[in-house]
Every structure is written in structure tokens, then in C-alpha cells.
Amino acid sequence: MSPAGRLAFVLGVMGVILVAVTALALFVGSAGLSPQAVARALAGRAGAESVESIVTLQLRLPRVVAAVLAGGALAVAGVAFQGLTRNPLAEPAVLGVSSGAAFGVVLAQIFGLELSFLQALGVATFAFAGALMAAAAVYLIAVVPGGLSIQTLLLAGVIVGIFFTSAITVLISVMDYNRLGGVIYWLLGNLAPIPASSLALFAVLALGGCWLILRSARELNLLALGEEAAVQLGVDAVRLKRRVFAAAALLTGSVVAFTGPIGFVGLVVPHMLRGILGQDNRLLVPTALVGGGIFLLAADTLARNIVAPAELSVGVITSFCGAPFFVYLLRTRYRVSL
Amino acid sequence: MIRALGVVLAALTLLIASPAAGLTVRDMLGRDVTLPLPPQRIVSLVPSVSEIIFALGAQDRLVGRTDFCDYPAAVLGKPSVGGMVNPNLETLVTLRPDLVFATDEGNREDTVQQLRRLRIPVYLVHANRIAETVDLIARVGALTGREADVSRVTGDMQRRIEAVRRAVAPFPRRRVLYVLWPDPLIVPGRESMLTELIEVAGGTSITATDGEAYPRFSLETAVARAPEVIILADHSTGASTAGRSAPEKWKRLTSVPAVQAGRLHSADLSILHRYGPRVPEGIETLARFIHPEAFP
Numbered sequence: 001m002s003p004a005g006r007l008a009f010v011l012g013v014m015g016v017i018l019v020a021v022t023a024l025a026l027f028v029g030s031a032g033l034s035p036q037a038v039a040r041a042l043a044g045r046a047g048a049e050s051v052e053s054i055v056t057l058q059l060r061l062p063r064v065v066a067a068v069l070a071g072g073a074l075a076v077a078g079v080a081f082q083g084l085t086r087n088p089l090a091e092p093a094v095l096g097v098s099s100g101a102a103f104g105v106v107l108a109q110i111f112g113l114e115l116s117f118l119q120a121l122g123v124a125t126f127a128f129a130g131a132l133m134a135a136a137a138v139y140l141i142a143v144v145p146g147g148l149s150i151q152t153l154l155l156a157g158v159i160v161g162i163f164f165t166s167a168i169t170v171l172i173s174v175m176d177y178n179r180l181g182g183v184i185y186w187l188l189g190n191l192a193p194i195p196a197s198s199l200a201l202f203a204v205l206a207l208g209g210c211w212l213i214l215r216s217a218r219e220l221n222l223l224a225l226g227e228e229a230a231v232q233l234g235v236d237a238v239r240l241k242r243r244v245f246a247a248a249a250l251l252t253g254s255v256v257a258f259t260g261p262i263g264f265v266g267l268v269v270p271h272m273l274r275g276i277l278g279q280d281n282r283l284l285v286p287t288a289l290v291g292g293g294i295f296l297l298a299a300d301t302l303a304r305n306i307v308a309p310a311e312l313s314v315g316v317i318t319s320f321c322g323a324p325f326f327v328y329l330l331r332t333r334y335r336v337s338l
Numbered sequence: 339m340i341r342a343l344g345v346v347l348a349a350l351t352l353l354i355a356s357p358a359a360g361l362t363v364r365d366m367l368g369r370d371v372t373l374p375l376p377p378q379r380i381v382s383l384v385p386s387v388s389e390i391i392f393a394l395g396a397q398d399r400l401v402g403r404t405d406f407c408d409y410p411a412a413v414l415g416k417p418s419v420g421g422m423v424n425p426n427l428e429t430l431v432t433l434r435p436d437l438v439f440a441t442d443e444g445n446r447e448d449t450v451q452q453l454r455r456l457r458i459p460v461y462l463v464h465a466n467r468i469a470e471t472v473d474l475i476a477r478v479g480a481l482t483g484r485e486a487d488v489s490r491v492t493g494d495m496q497r498r499i500e501a502v503r504r505a506v507a508p509f510p511r512r513r514v515l516y517v518l519w520p521d522p523l524i525v526p527g528r529e530s531m532l533t534e535l536i537e538v539a540g541g542t543s544i545t546a547t548d549g550e551a552y553p554r555f556s557l558e559t560a561v562a563r564a565p566e567v568i569i570l571a572d573h574s575t576g577a578s579t580a581g582r583s584a585p586e587k588w589k590r591l592t593s594v595p596a597v598q599a600g601r602l603h604s605a606d607l608s609i610l611h612r613y614g615p616r617v618p619e620g621i622e623t624l625a626r627f628i629h630p631e632a633f634p
Contacts, residue, residue, distance in 0.1 A: 031428040054431050054456055177524050177552030178443040181423040185446070192448065193427070195455055309429045310420050 007283050010276065014290045018068070021294055025064045025301040030308035031055045062193040066202065067300045067314075068293035070191070070255045071265055073206040075292025077251040078266025079284045080213045083220035084244050085153050091266040092131075092252040094154070096161030098263070100134025101127040101249075101256035103164045106171050106183060120198040120257070124205060128253035134160050135249040139241070189262035189315025191300050198258070205254035210289055212247035216240060217281040224279060262296070262315045264322025269295050271329050363481070366464045366474065367442060373459040376483040377437035381430060383422055383449070384463060387439040388413050389614035390475050393491050396482035402433045409616075427452060437481070439463060443551065465613035466531050466551065468499065468538070474613065491615055498618035499538060502625045505632045506540030512628050514541035515565035515596070518552060518611075519573070520584070525555045531613055539624035540632070541567060561594055567628050568596040570604040571611075603627045 027038050033052050040046045041056035074092065081090040081097075092098045104126035141156035142149050172183060194202065213220075219240050222230040227237050255262065269292045270284060277283045299317040306312060361375040381402035382388040388407035391400050403416045404425060417433065419425040422444045430438070430453075438460045440450055453460045461481070465471045472492045479488035514536050518524045526532035527549035536543045544563040545555060568588055585604050591597055605627075610620040626633050 029428050030426055031432045049457075051432055051434065055428050058456055059427050059431065173554060176550040177518070177554075178550075181444065182446040182448075185423045190424075193452060193455075195451075304428075309418070309426045311424060311426055 003280060003283060006277065007286065010283070010287055011290060014287060014294065018290055018294050018297075021297050021301070022064055022068075025067075025297055026056060026060050028301065028305055029055065029060060030304070059193050062196070062199055063191050063300065064297060065199055066194050066258060067191050067297040069199075069202055069206045070259045070262065071269075071292035071294070071296025071299075072289040073209060073251040073255050073292070074262065074265035074296070075269035075288035076210045076213055076285055077248040077255075078270045078292075079281060079288045080216075080220070080244050080248040080251075081266070082270060083217075083223065083281050084241060084248070086224060087154060088271065089154065089267075090157070091264075092248070093161070093261065093263045093266070095138055095157035096134045096159070096164060097131045097138070097157075097249055097252045098256055098261045099161045099164035099168070100137075101131035101253045102187065102261045103167050103171075104128070104130025104133075104253070105186070105257055105260075106168050109183060109186070110171060110175070120194075120201055124201065124254055124257040127257035128250055130164070131249040131253035131256070132246065134164055135245050139245055185313070186260045188313035189260040189318075190311075190313050191259050191296075191303075194258060202254060202258045206251060209247045209251035209254065210285065212250075213244060214282075214285045216244050216247075217285050220244065220281040221279075224281075260315065262318055264318045264326070265292050265296055268318075268322045268325055271326070363461075365460075365462045366470075366477070367462040369462060371459050371461050373437050373461070373481075375481070377435075377459075377481065379433065379435045380437045380439065380482070381419060381433055381435040382407060382439045383419070383425060383445050384439050384441045385409070385422075386465070386471075386612040386614040387441075387463060387474075387478060389612060389616065390478045390491075391482065393615040394475070394479050394482060394484040394487045396478070396484045399482055401435060402430065409612075425449060427456075431456065431458075437461060439478075466529050467534055468531070468617060471531070471613040471617055472496070475615070495615060495618050499621055502540075502618070502621050503538060506625055506629045509540055509629050509632060511540060511542045512566040512601075513544050513564065513595075514567045514569065514628060515544050515560055515563070517568065517570045520570065520587075523555045523557055523560065524552050525549075525560070527551055527553045531617075532610060535610060535617070535621050535624055536628070539621050539628050541624070541628040561591055564595050566595045566599065567601040568594070568603070569607070569624070569627055570602070571607045572604050573606075573608070601627070 026042070027035055031051065033055060037046070037052035038056050041052040046053040078091050081092065081095055082088055105123055108123045108126035137160045138153060138156045142153035172180065175183065219235045222233050222235050223237065223240065231237050270288055273284055273287050273291055277287060296314065296318065299321065300314045303312040303314040303317045360372045362370050362372045365371050378399055379401045380391065380399045382391060382400060383404050385404065385407045388400065388403050389409050391397055392410050392413060397412065400416055402419050403413055404422050405418050405420060406422055407413050419430045423446055435458055438453055438458055440460050441463050443464065450460050450462065463474055465474045472495070475492050476488050479485050516526050516532055516536060518526060525545040526543060527545055528547055529551040533543045533546045544560065544565050548555065570585065570588070585602055588602055589597055596602055605623065607620065607623065609616045610624070
């Protein structure tokens, strides 16, 4: 099958799965609505003030959209960072970029910003600034004359991550006991019904970031051959790296701003897809967008229902699923190449 | 005929009870809230407010609570919507509340905004002083149509508080260290009601001018301020020992006057962290710790 045909086929299959998971997410929940009631609400035949309409359209639906966007953005950021560093372990969290964004958001929370539209813009700006700061720090630490040292890059990521985590700890230490619960809850990574205007902002940021990376996918493929080879093939490596770094920071920052730091999505999803599609970033970016959405939506649906009426944080679920899965990948698929 | 009359009566009741007549009130954070008066289906995300609703006899209107609302025992019979930080919105919505009580200390602003977007009226409460607690009880009474019960509850509270004031008045104030959480050391600060409660009970909190409501504190400074009474709040529940202050650890600090005088107390003082009808009970316990000689 040609690459385009394969992409269409895989995207088609994933689309079907996404629709199925979305339906599941819309129909199950602690409110215990009957399927008929949910269908009525979805068809717009339930009163606007009815419980089924509020639960389905105002609680579950925005949360489904947020989960798909956040999962997709994280998976694409994972693809980008892995392509950029030519290392399968690279991921927003591993590179410290999530911690930078989280620091920005905790700072914004201390200033009292929440998730109404204008404030969401403020929080997202803080998160992006934090992510960019972390990414720039990692880049500057790792940059050596004539290129980017991959080993140093990962180490720099770990160090920058630890630094920003400590910075968050400092903020938490001086914070009043009363506000601690809210901030720690946020740090676990949670999806919540986001207001429509903020959701639109999230979509613009996330899809914009994905588009930037998709545009660089061909050059990222060439970079995989090694930096010198890529330069000989006409790739402006320095500009490519800066662009992809910024776009991945934008993706990470927007996800952290709207949901909190959620780990492992950027690691698990791209690796699963590489197993099916190979190393071509032109195929990986669009499929990671859909695949990440499926993964996070499924995880969030689990988080909402597994201990109902209480809720788990979705970040806990992704880590619980992600860590063993990643160990499995390491022990089987990457045994030789690592 | 009788059945027809019943139907008409039921329809009339529905008409009267319909929330068409909304009333706009200002909550304790100065935000305007439009709600049906009196609200018929209240969800309380604040343990103190749940206590107040019961004390006023308005419990029939309470349809939901949090996992932390545990007093009086009867409140456990109401469905819970989860924790204070992460209530389950779906469960909350299915209770069809026409009023939700929340606080800026313990609930998240996010939750408040989410409920507002669902057009569920949210009344924010905030009480850091005894006077504010009395005000809160009056407000809950007015909102639930139990104005007549307010003076019964608050009058009784004020009488008991006055009695403690009189009992400790002849004695010099003692310096008190209140340990809200042992490790890290968290104490009541400037904005905590505990600071006032200690004052009323005949003491002076050595952390009265520090931080916000509940700052983290340095043990060194606490020792240097030479407390004459140390009170350790015991948060351990059942098998869990997290939050249990080990008195032994404090007994080693032999230079501290409180330790020398043997005024080191550890007790379950969850009532002291609520701003409700049990405030006098908390003050009485504190006063006995600070001035045992006043209560022979």
C-alpha cells in the first residue's frame, strides 16, 4: 500500500474507534442517565434545563472535546520531541517542558487567574511562557558548536524539569494551607468541562501547534538521517529545531494550561503508532493527533467511572496504563535498537 | 371530586413554589446571587454550613453534602457529591439543587465557575471571626426561612462564649502555640478564626500576627517565642496516624515554658476548625487547656 493509502486506512480505522469511545464517554457516567435520555439530549429534544441535557451537553460533551484535544496535542508534541532529539525517550515531561508550563500555571493561579475566557488566555500565556522558557533552557544547555548534543539534551531536560518542579515546590511552601488542596489537585492533571469560549481558544492553540509540526514533518524525517545529512539535503537544521521546539512548547503549554500536567501520552501513543506505521513523521503526526485523543478520552472515561461517584485524576490513569506499557515496549520492541 | 380537588391543590402548590420569583442577594464575598426564595433543594459543599442547616432545623431542604460533612450524624443520611476540592458535578446536577453553598477556603473557584455556567446559584460563605460566624448563621436562617431559629442558636452560642470570657478574665493571658499540623508545622495565622478563639479563651496565640490563615511556620521561631501552652490538633482518624502530633517530640523541648509546666495537650479538635454552632464547645475546650485553674 502507498504511504497515502496506508495513512487513509489507519486514520479511517482510528476514526471509527474515536467515534466509539466518544459514544461510550457520552453515555456512561455517575449521573446514571438512561441511553434514551442521553440520545434525547444529543438530539436536542430534551429541555435545556433538564438533567439529561445539562449532564450530556454541558458536562460530558465539553469534557470529551477537551480530552481529545489534550490527548492529541500531547501525542503530537511527543512525536515532535522524539523526531527532534532522535531519541525515543523524549517527551514533554522528560524534557522538563511540562514542568516549565506547570510552573507558569501555578504562578498564574497565585495571581488568581481562572478559566474564564480572558483569564484562560492569561493562564495559557503563562503556561506557554513557562514551557518556552524550559525548552529554551534545555536547548541552550545542550547546544554545542555545530549541532545539538542528544545525550546532553536529555540530561538538560531532566535537570530543567527538576529545577521547575522545585520552583513549584517553593510556591507551594509559601502558599496558604487553604489553597494547597486546589493546587495539588490541579497538579495531578484533571479534565473538567471547560467553557465554550476557552475550549475554542484551546482548539486554536492545539491545532495551530499540530499544523506547525505537520509542516515540518518532512524535514524531521530528513533529520532522522543525522544532522549533517539533513543539512546536505537542504534542511536549515537550526531553524527547524527552533520551530519544532516552539511548536511543541506551544502544544505542551496549552495542554498544561487547560488540564494540568498529564504524563505518558506523548510517550505511549507515538510508540504504538511507530509499531504500525514505521518512522515516517508525515504519517505519525496526523495519526498521533487522533490516537492521542482516543487514548486520553478512554483514560478519562475510566477516571470518571472507576470509583464513581468519586473521580480519579486522569493523570493517574495515564501513568498507571502508560508506565507498564512503556516497560513492555522497552523490553520487546526496542530491545535491540536501544 | 376529592381527587380533582387534590389535583387542583397540587397544581396550585407547584405554582406557588415555582422559582419564578427570583431574589437577588449578596453573598459573603460580595457577589450577587439570584435564587428562588426560599430555596427548596440545597447542596452544601461546606461542612460548617451543613451543621448550621441542621442546627436551624432546615435539614429537609438539604439534598446533598460533601464527604467531609459529618456532623450531626443525621447528615450522613444525605447523598454525598464527593470531596470539597473535587465534587462530582454529574452527581451534583442530578440532585437538581436550586442553591449550592460553597466557600473560598476549601472549595475551588473552578467549581464555583462551573456551577455558575450551569446556572446553579452558588452562595459563597466566608467566616474567619466569631462575629462572621453569627452573621453566617443569620444569613443561612434568612435563606432557608428559619429566621425564628437564628436567635435561639446564636443566643445560646453567645451566652456560652460570654461565660468563658468571664471565667478566664481574672487570670493573666498565656502565650499559646496551636499546632494545626505537626510536620510540616502549620499554625493559625492572622486571618484564622482560631487566633480569635484562643484570645477569647484567655490566651494569646504566638502566631497571631503571622502569615495569612494557615501559614507554615518554623519550629525554631515557635520555640523562641516561649509558648506557655501548646495545643496539638489530632487529625488521625481510626487506623490512620497521619496528622497525629507526637507529644513525645514536643516534650523533648524542655526549655519551653509549656513543657516545663506540663501544659502540652493533644486532642481531636476538629470542632475548632469549623465556623458553626459548635464554636462555643471549641472555646470551652481551649479555655480548659489554657486556664485549667479557672474551671475547678
